[in-house]
Amino acid sequence: MTSASIAQQNWLDLTGYQLWDLVGIDGLQVTTSLVGDLAGRIAPFQSFETTLDQQACSVLRLCEGNFRFGLQGDSTFFEQVNLADQRVWLRRCKQMTAIAMPEAEGLALLPKIAVAKLPHRLEGLQPNCAAPSRIDGISVLIWRHLYQGQAVFELQMAAKDAATIRAIC
Amino acid sequence: MSFQTLAVEPGSVRTFYIPAGELFSVVDPEGGQSFALELGTGGPLEVISSSALALVAGTQLTQPVCVDSQEPNTGCTLRALADANLQVAVLAQKPALTPGAFTPATPLKVTAPLNDLPAPLGEVLAEYRIEPATAIAYSVQAGQYIQIIDVEGSQCSDFLAFAGEHFEQELDGTATRTLNGIAVPQAGLHSKYFSQRLQPMFEVIQDTCGRHDSFLLACTDRYYEDAGYPGHVSCSQNFNLALASHGVTPRPGWPAVNFFFNTASDAQGTIASGESWSRPGDYVLLRASQDLLCASSSCPDDIDPANGWQPTAIHVRIYAADAGFESALGRRVSPDLPVRLTRGSAFTPRIRTLTDYLVEYNGFWVPNSFANYGPQAEYWALRERAVLLDLSALRKFEVFGPDAEQLLQMAFSRNVAALAIGQSAYGCLLNPHGGIIDDGIVFRLSETAYRYVGNCDTDGDWLRRLAQQQQLRVGVRSSSDYLHNLAIQGPLSRDVLRPLAKLDPGFAANLLDELGYFRFATGTVADIPVLISRTGYTGELGYELFVHPGQGEALWDALLQAGEPEGLMPMGMLALERARIEAGLLAAGREFDDLISPYQAGISWAVALKKPELIGKAALEKLKERPPKVAVGLVLEGNEVAEHGQCIYPVEERWRVGVITSATFSPILNKSIALAQVAPEYATPGSQLEVGFVDGMKRRVKATVGPLAAYDPTKSRVRA
Numbered sequence: 030m031t032s033a034s035i036a037q038q039n040w041l042d043l044t045g046y047q048l049w050d051l052v053g054i055d056g057l058q059v060t061t062s063l064v065g066d067l068a069g070r071i072a073p074f075q076s077f078e079t080t081l082d083q084q085a086c087s088v089l090r091l092c093e094g095n096f097r098f099g100l101q102g103d104s105t106f107f108e109q110v111n112l113a114d115q116r117v118w119l120r121r122c123k124q125m126t127a128i129a130m131p132e133a134e135g136l137a138l139l140p141k142i143a144v145a146k147l148p149h150r151l152e153g154l155q156p157n158c159a160a161p162s163r164i165d166g167i168s169v170l171i172w173r174h175l176y177q178g179q180a181v182f183e184l185q186m187a188a189k190d191a192a193t194i195r196a197i198c
Numbered sequence: 199m200s201f202q203t204l205a206v207e208p209g210s211v212r213t214f215y216i217p218a219g220e221l222f223s224v225v226d227p228e229g230g231q232s233f234a235l236e237l238g239t240g241g242p243l244e245v246i247s248s249s250a251l252a253l254v255a256g257t258q259l260t261q262p263v264c265v266d267s268q269e270p271n272t273g274c275t276l277r278a279l280a281d282a283n284l285q286v287a288v289l290a291q292k293p294a295l296t297p298g299a300f301t302p303a304t305p306l307k308v309t310a311p312l313n314d315l316p317a318p319l320g321e322v323l324a325e326y327r328i329e330p331a332t333a334i335a336y337s338v339q340a341g342q343y344i345q346i347i348d349v350e351g352s353q354c355s356d357f358l359a360f361a362g363e364h365f366e367q368e369l370d371g372t373a374t375r376t377l378n379g380i381a382v383p384q385a386g387l388h389s390k391y392f393s394q395r396l397q398p399m400f401e402v403i404q405d406t407c408g409r410h411d412s413f414l415l416a417c418t419d420r421y422y423e424d425a426g427y428p429g430h431v432s433c434s435q436n437f438n439l440a441l442a443s444h445g446v447t448p449r450p451g452w453p454a455v456n457f458f459f460n461t462a463s464d465a466q467g468t469i470a471s472g473e474s475w476s477r478p479g480d481y482v483l484l485r486a487s488q489d490l491l492c493a494s495s496s497c498p499d500d501i502d503p504a505n506g507w508q509p510t511a512i513h514v515r516i517y518a519a520d521a522g523f524e525s526a527l528g529r530r531v532s533p534d535l536p537v538r539l540t541r542g543s544a545f546t547p548r549i550r551t552l553t554d555y556l557v558e559y560n561g562f563w564v565p566n567s568f569a570n571y572g573p574q575a576e577y578w579a580l581r582e583r584a585v586l587l588d589l590s591a592l593r594k595f596e597v598f599g600p601d602a603e604q605l606l607q608m609a610f611s612r613n614v615a616a617l618a619i620g621q622s623a624y625g626c627l628l629n630p631h632g633g634i635i636d637d638g639i640v641f642r643l644s645e646t647a648y649r650y651v652g653n654c655d656t657d658g659d660w661l662r663r664l665a666q667q668q669q670l671r672v673g674v675r676s677s678s679d680y681l682h683n684l685a686i687q688g689p690l691s692r693d694v695l696r697p698l699a700k701l702d703p704g705f706a707a708n709l710l711d712e713l714g715y716f717r718f719a720t721g722t723v724a725d726i727p728v729l730i731s732r733t734g735y736t737g738e739l740g741y742e743l744f745v746h747p748g749q750g751e752a753l754w755d756a757l758l759q760a761g762e763p764e765g766l767m768p769m770g771m772l773a774l775e776r777a778r779i780e781a782g783l784l785a786a787g788r789e790f791d792d793l794i795s796p797y798q799a800g801i802s803w804a805v806a807l808k809k810p811e812l813i814g815k816a817a818l819e820k821l822k823e824r825p826p827k828v829a830v831g832l833v834l835e836g837n838e839v840a841e842h843g844q845c846i847y848p849v850e851e852r853w854r855v856g857v858i859t860s861a862t863f864s865p866i867l868n869k870s871i872a873l874a875q876v877a878p879e880y881a882t883p884g885s886q887l888e889v890g891f892v893d894g895m896k897r898r899v900k901a902t903v904g905p906l907a908a909y910d911p912t913k914s915r916v917r918a
Binding site: 058 | 553566569570571573574836837839865868
């Protein structure tokens with residue numbers, strides 16, 4: 030699929046949206062202490078919505094002990110988390126950028142232009158699920174979840190690729 | 199003339215050619231299996247000898263004939279009288295079998311002249327013969343299939359592939375190993391092969407040999423020179439010759455995929471080599487991921503065991519991209535039976551609509567987890583609600599006849615004489631030195647009929663051989679192809695099943711709620727005939743449903759639909775593995791093998807040592823006194839998960855006292871747990887030990903000895 034054949038999307042404004050990663054052997058336990066037991070009930074590449082410090086937050090599990098937080102607004106909560114004696118690291122993802130499109134447009138467009146890494150599937154990708162994928166050979170993590178109450182497809186990619194992906198989509 | 203032995207499975211047809219004047223034979227090894235003989239043009243056949251009904255020695259056959267074979271090892275030998283090759287088809291009939299019946303059809307054994315090549319898998323676009331000790335180059339298009347056949351067996355074949363306009367992309371071993379998650383070369387094939395640009399070159403669709411090496415060099419002049427054979431032809435030089443006309447720059451050694459080579463590296467990385475495992479007609483089937491220039495060789499190595507000191511021909515067939523061959527691995531269950539490709543179960547078509555994450559397990563494709571659910575959700579569905587689990591890879595054997603009980607009293611560790619009709623027992627098959635051949639469940643179907651459900655095709659061979667040695671009047675027949683089984687497990691499983699299940703009269707229970715633990719009954723679920731057994735492998739309340747494969751999809755649909763309000767979910771092997779470790783349940787190759795006794799594996803309670811003729815009894819009596827190790831459960835400090843094979847040490851000691859057999863993180867206990875086998879002196883509950891991570895010295899994690907089942911050790915949930 031070439032960029033010329035694809036309609037331009039109505040990108041959502043993600044100003045103030047931040048991605049944070051929490052990674053390590055104790056990642057599940059620390060995440061559970063932050064957001065509750067639901068963290069242990071989802072599989073890698075699944076997510077749920079919660080609040081952190083009274084802010085909306087999406088929590089995406091990436092493996093047994095690795096979690097990604099999509100947070101709108103103030104990040105001081107994360108900066109103050111006490112990780113003493115925990116074998117994890119927690120820091121803001123600066124190498125990545127996120128863009129998002131409304132769910133209906135993503136459902137129509139993404140299966141046509143993106144290739145998910147098996148056994149993930151873009152066809153029928155359920156809410157609160159993500160799939161590592163490629164668009165024109167560029168690595169993009171496609172995540173279907175809620176952003177500020179709106180159902181979206183969030184695309185996370187290396188910051189250097191964001192303009193290319195925007196142009197393609 | 200060489201001969202081949204073909205198994206004709208019930209319900210299937212095997213077709214082969216007989217040269218004029220040549221003989222072939224059909225034998226019914228187990229008796230009672232009727233079959234039909236059909237002739238192609240060019241008959242007739244002469245009946246040389248026959249112990250089967252409807253055939254008379256000395257007569258000639260010109261028409262199809264149906265043959266009844268009543269006693270074991272009856273059959274017939276025939277000769278082709280045609281001038282040309284005569285096509286013969288043998289059809290083994292397959293009567294229907296209900297879940298409660300116990301006399302399934304059995305395979306026939308056909309011995310026929312060996313044809314040069316196996317039948318094509320489909321329409322052949324092109325084919326090439328690679329004469330011994332030569333190589334060829336050929337082109338294929340993206341999507342086309344390449345079948346590389348070892349014609350006579352024990353012959354190796356190197357493979358190269360190039361892509362790009364000027365063939366600038368070539369196979370890259372390091373890229374392939376890395377992208378497949380395998381750090382070092384090892385026996386076996388990768389599923390997909392990549393170029394140094396990380397682009398897929400081809401994937402392996404089928405492999406009937408199961409033993410290859412990947413990415414050592416194709417043999418070189420240097421190899422032969424160092425071995426004292428200067429001037430010996432090598433695969434690398436053969437490739438240079440074959441590729442020269444395509445403009446590929448020659449090399450002294452080509453990194454290749456080495457099909458059928460029996461090479462391995464030991465723990466220190468030293469390469470060892472032996473005779474190829476491939477047999478006549480073994481093949482690998484590849485699918486090109488892009489347009490490729492390929493090169494294949496028939497390896498000229500005749501100075502070591504690689505090709506059995508005798509290079510022979512390799513044959514290559516090309517099939518169209520739309521041929522649609524399914525992925526499968528070949529599995530041989532006994533020396534004299536042909537290879538059998540990976541199968542799906544009756545439920546696999548439904549499962550494939552829900553996940554692409556299927557893996558080969560014991561000859562079947564099984565789901566590891568389901569798309570949009572994942573192992574965590576499946577695990578919690580099991581613990582809190584209910585799940586469906588395809589366990590059709592289990593092997594089922596009917597053991598019937600006046601001496602059936604006597605045979606099982608010898609072979610099976612439990613006292614089957616104590617079983618009532620409709621009752622089952624978990625135990626193991628034992629060998630003479632007290633090792634576990636397999637674990638499984640014996641069901642008592644009638645006064646003289648039992649069903650053994652285990653893991654291995656060879657269980658039936660063992661029971662049959664034992665019966666023959668002891669001259670027992672007992673039949674042992676595989677019913678694995680007639681009975682596929684679906685487990686519904688979890689605390690709500692009974693609620694899901696209750697409105698659907700009707701039990702036949704004649705068993706101890708009339709209603710599902712009355713069906714006790716390790717009890718079973720025939721009946722229906724959603725009007726589908728099944729055998730319902732209150733057993734499982736998860737540590738939860740649950741049932742196993744044995745059904746004819748023809749009705750498997752209907753049963754799957756009915757249960758998924760009925761269970762939807764209760765939150766029922768399909769479950770894969772990843773979640774099952776976690777659940778079974780929590781429940782302290784054994785897995786073959788982990789907690790037991792044929793060198794490990796029940797006393798070491800943690801199922802001493804499953805040995806009825808008072809039985810007079812139990813196989814291995816003498817050894818077991820000694821092993822019971824002090825098994826070399828005993829099975830325990832461990833709870834580890836911290837969240838790190840141990841691995842199979844990691845060593846266990848006393849606190850602050852250098853020497854070992856045991857080994858981890860299985861490990862996981864228990865979500866419900868929120869602890870890292872393991873199954874382990876330790877010296878009896880360290881098996882006391884509450885003992886402190888250390889699990890060695892990394893090299894066993896760099897990091898040790900403390901662990902506390904507990905019961906084998908970390909979760910619900912009293913089995914209160916399965917008995918609920």
